[in-house]
Amino acid sequence: MTPDDNVMEELPSQKIYNEFEERGKSCRSSRTGTECNPQVIGKVKGALEVWNSSAWGKDEKVASAIVRNYYYVCMMNGNNPSDNTPCQLFYYWLGEKVRGGKKPAQSFGVVMNSIYTALKEFPPMIKYKGKCKNLYPKISDALFEYRKTLFDYHYDCKDEQGRPRSKEPSSCQKCKGLLQAAKDAYDELEEWCRTGGEEYCTGFRANYKGGTTQYPKPEKLECTPEALPKPTRPEKCKKDVPSQEVYCQFDDADEHSCDANSGAAGVISTLKHKLEQYNISGSYENNIVGAYCKASKMEKGSGSNSDGCNFFYYWLENVMRTVNELDKKFGTYMEGIYEKLEQLRVDKRCTNLYERKNNISWKIFKQMKRLFDYQKDKSTILSGVGEGDPCPVQYQTYLKNVKCAYQTIQKKCTGGENSGREWCTQFGKWHANYKNETELKFGCVLNNPAQCTQEESSSESHESVVQPNSATYPVGTSTPTAPIISSAVAGVGLPTIVAFLLYKVSKITTIIITR
Template sequence: MLPSDEMYAPFEGKSTCLGRSNGQDCNEILAENVKAALIPRGISDQNFAEKIVQNWYYACKKGKDSDPADSTLCYFLYFWIGKKIKEQKPDYEDFRNAMKAAYHHLNSSQCDNRCTNIYSDMSEVFFDWAKDLFDYYYNSKILTTQSANYTYSDRTKCDECQKKAQTAYEKLESMCDDNSTYCKEFKRKKQSKEYPEPKKLDCPGAPETEPENEEDEEEDEDVSCPLKLTDDSHHDAIPPEGGVLTNDHLDKLPSKLLYQKFEDRAGNNDCDDQNMNNVKTQLEGALKKHDFNDIDEEQIIYAWCYVTKAMKRCDALHEERLKFFYLWLGHTLFEKKDQINLFSDLMDEIKEELDKVEGGGDKCGLLCKNVNDKTAFDRRKLAYEYYTNYKRMEEQLAQYSKKCDNNYHTYLNDTYQAWEKERTECSGITTSGSYCAQFNTDCTKQEDKNLTQLTCIQEHRIGARETEEHEEGSSMGGGPVTVTPIISSVLGIGGGLASIALLLYKVNNYNYHRNHHHSTTITTTNTLKNI
């Protein structure tokens, strides 16, 4: 048992209030009030309400008796309550509201150890990461200062604790903004070295795990992953909670991050310079045979070098890297031509030339079979993006209460519609060697085997990014595009409503296609219905 487990253990014990209600820890009236506050949040367990009251008094009294300035137990209480709330609340209920309900009737003035709802604005997405990190740093501190009190026969629990903390640390580094209480604290403690990057815990008595051979050591080094898709400094931090999901959030999706690597020529340092010119020439020849004369061959080569030589096993989409390389490449080619005869043959020819710069990997194969037009290929691309980005989009929607702008709404809808169409058409098809058989197999590999339709509440607003683009995009003397005067003048003439709709459609359509080179709109968003 780790030190943190010992701290949670008293909270999990059986209630000691049976048959008595005279103590503060067994206050029936307070327990009823807590229960009444939780019922509208879909939680009606009377025992849970009683345990909250009992554990709250325990944390207050225990802390007060030892060190009034030490609020450690209050943190353990907070994370215990949060864990139980997550287990009991309905999926539709907001985690923050449920936590506020649990703490609402607990009179903080009677608790010298400040056992309040410590992070009242923390969303469910961040909660598990915050708990894993808190437990880790507590365990690290106790095992370092009180090692004589602990002995372990193996490292299993210690390594599991460190692994969870490492994941949490990386997620919080990439997703934390400056507006939430917890993120401010995390950044401050990280800056002051109070929260260093999680390392292996020192578990007294536990034997070190040695790699069996040199090959294992090489694999361990590979897993350390110095090159991480999600750690790119050129991607801005996610905007503050309480806003809406925008292009900035789409740019954080796994497929988008990988596409951006291709656009940025991230593999330019991993290609064999000696073969570069020759491969480029051969690639140009293969493309010209299919009437492509304005393709950036170097970009294709660098993208290939990135997925075959630069990516590490622990990078996002490592297992899917070749599939998304071909989806990106196919989309690039279909942007030039709506119809490509013998598309699969062309992709094989390109692969044959790319093999000459080393790296190696599978052909596009079934993904590129029996598809020669842009609409069909882009539908495959968007379908794969939906199930691959599903977990990340689900997290974003939970964090932002499902609020989104037009661009996010359109992408979410288009990818779902593409996935649903592919799933429907491929349903029940198991013929070996068919695209549908591969699609069905790929889908079942995902954690969520029964993906549902993700939706968001569309809010019409012009954010900082869109405003900036309006100003840059003016063709009238280079000045900013002023929307309000245009709308005002339109209202003064007949057919004003239709003109407004046309204007809004053009603005939205322009922003969407400018910012999402790799997204293909399958359905048309009717702006009029939202006016």
């Protein structure tokens, strides 16, 4: 139901649900304190046994956990009787336990009623126990799940005014993973409660359709994915092809890659503010400045590395891919970054290859990067491969992605308003006869010729240059990973692997309701 907990910290509701689990473990039958009242535990255990003796009748752990947590939230609620949130959290925690333990044919609402009836056996000193009642006695388990999804979403993510509850990028990104489930839950409840008068429908309409606790309908949530810190690499990143070798050097760059009189420290500071303005998180300013200095020095060299400024331009994909809806902002953001980097004192300045007037979008940029990398890598990839031979198996995916990139740019640059753009001019330098060649030929034969759809040609997923037959070490980590779909540019390192992890979020399985 939630995004990958290994990537980001728990959201507030899950943290509290986990606390309920831990608190329940400390209540043992040997204790006779009020919070572990043996009479109440016995009543709750008896209620549970009626519904599922095999799951709930073997020991008192479940009953003890329910009793102690009920006591806890009732007493907590006493600190602020007008705030029923602790009781709501308990209700949804308990409901999840009931859903996981009751038999399929049993009524969720009836089981919950029997448990809450048993909890009334607490002595009168629990003065606020009346507040912690069964919120929706007649609700089904499917509708309960929708109610819980909406409750968790607003508790974790959005307040009554629709503002994010947390500005932390990791929390906000995790909430984006819950947004679709919240939308689906809202739509289901809205349809179900169109005419219904049950308590859960009354509560739904009060919360979302008016009343004193009105919440906005779950729609969009603005936040920036958190770019994780640059990973440490005990081993050097893989350098299977020339482009990857250069990108690996940029991955390792920092202010020490610049000369002492370059003014790197000051530029790092101003660039940091610019990246924050663009909602680019991850502290990339040091790495960017160092990579720029390295690129400048490469321009004085020879061979493939002498093209340092072009490599740097495309290496910036690593940073830019952390921004949401980038197509609308790409040109502006790139100009802003280069404007700050121009303050560095270096021998050879690197300039923004395609300024905004060239109208290069984020999607076009990514396809141009694939084609640029191919120009640097093709002699290595196709070395020793004869005409008509199978393309090297480890580069099959790489070449298919290049083929799709060619197809995309060829269509964009053949006639129309883009034909005069500088990126089309560059494309023509790489492929002089592109106007007459709709398909890129490698000389070798691909196992399964690429069928490029529009979605594939603008995909934001990237791949390792080498298509692995077994576990490999993608750039940016020394841990073996299973084969992943990637593009020619995953060798760039920094947040490439991060982007995969950050956006892998779980979805709530849609529950089909038979009315």
